Amino acid sequence: MFLVVLDPAHGLVAAPQSSCDLTPATTQYLTCQGFAWNDDIEAYTRRTDQTPAAADRIAGVLRDLGHYVFCAHRPPPTR
Numbered sequence: 001m002f003l004v005v006l007d008p009a010h011g012l013v014a015a016p017q018s019s020c021d022l023t024p025a026t027t028q029y030l031t032c033q034g035f036a037w038n039d040d041i042e043a044y045t046r047r048t049d050q051t052p053a054a055a056d057r058i059a060g061v062l063r064d065l066g067h068y069v070f071c072a073h074r075p076p077p078t079r
Helices: 024-032 052-064
Strands: 002-007 011-016 036-038 043-046 069-072
Touching: 002 052, 011 052, 024 052, 052 069
Parallel strands: 002 069
Antiparallel strands: 002 011, 011 043, 036 043
């Protein structure tokens, strides 16, 4: 299981529930998308493209890789 969130301190975060969720395909995908492992929070983080669309896209691919994913972000403001 993964939690994908937009975090002001860390950027776009993809946090596995446990190390069992870090399959080779998942790790390769996140790394290729510019994520780096952050030992302090035990999650993958990325400072670029911190948009709700990016969070949804990452969550969708993680689901396609067989993970359960919770994705949370504040919707963009409407005018």
